[in-house]
Amino acid sequence: MKNLPVILILALLCAGCEVNLSLDDGRGDAGDPRTSFPEAAGKLREQISVYKVSLPFEDADLDEPEDLERILAVAVDKEEIEKREVAGSGLLYLQGEPMPFSGWKRENHPDGRVKSLVLIRYGREDGPYRTWRQDGAKASAGKYREGRRTGRYVRWGHGGEKELETHYIDGSKNGPFVFWHPNGVKESEGNYTDDKMDGLFLRWTKEGVPKERITYRDGKPDGLWITYGKDGAEWYRTTYRNGKMVSERALVP
Secondary structure, eight states, rough: OHHHHHHHHHHEEEEEEOOOOOOOSSEEEEEEEEEEEEHHHHHHHHHHTTSSSTTTTTTTTTSEEEEHHHHHHHOGGGGGGGHHHHTEEEEEETTTTTBBBOEEEEEEESOOOOOOEEETTTTTTEEEEEEEEEOOOEEEEEEEEEEOEEEEEEEETSSOOOOEEEEEEEEEEEEEEEEETTTTTTTEEEEEEEEOOOOEEEEETTSSOOOEEEEETTHHHHHEEEEEOSSSSSEEEEEEETTEEEEEEEEOO
């Protein structure tokens, strides 16, 4: 697969670009010592990232067999793609090609069945992401934006049951998350702020009986931590401040 349309677009962009990426002396702007190559490359990448082009089936529904079949027909195998360091970040390229890759990247299981699909734009993950188990069952689904996870992420178990649902903003876990037992009963739920547990966290047994109730702040227990017995009655109470226990009390003999 060739990136000719992307090459033409980049050529047009660079024709009016004030940034000259010179590799001869490590300077970015025609030998101007005030502009380093990484800075100049970064400016060019910013210009590229806002210039969105249409990619094959980028709005397709991966749960629809016909859409999935069309995507698999044009997807490029992972083995044909390589990562190169450009201006301090890794970008994906087709082997032997000078410009970053744009299109669908595919990875296969040993038997040839599809293992993962992700949309790539200008060398970075930017769009839907999906994985499948070797038996063809879906394993996870999410989305990337400019190389970072964003939005809802879902993971399924071997039997097709939902195991996890969480949310990302700019590559970090932010917002509510839920885990489920294999029987479909909720196992735990809580909230993340910048990858750290924040707020109330609850756990249940596979029968749905309360197991723990914990309050977190900045990733550490902060407040009351309640442990429940098998019958759902409170069994133990512990108080934390900034991750350190300050008191504890058993509620059963």
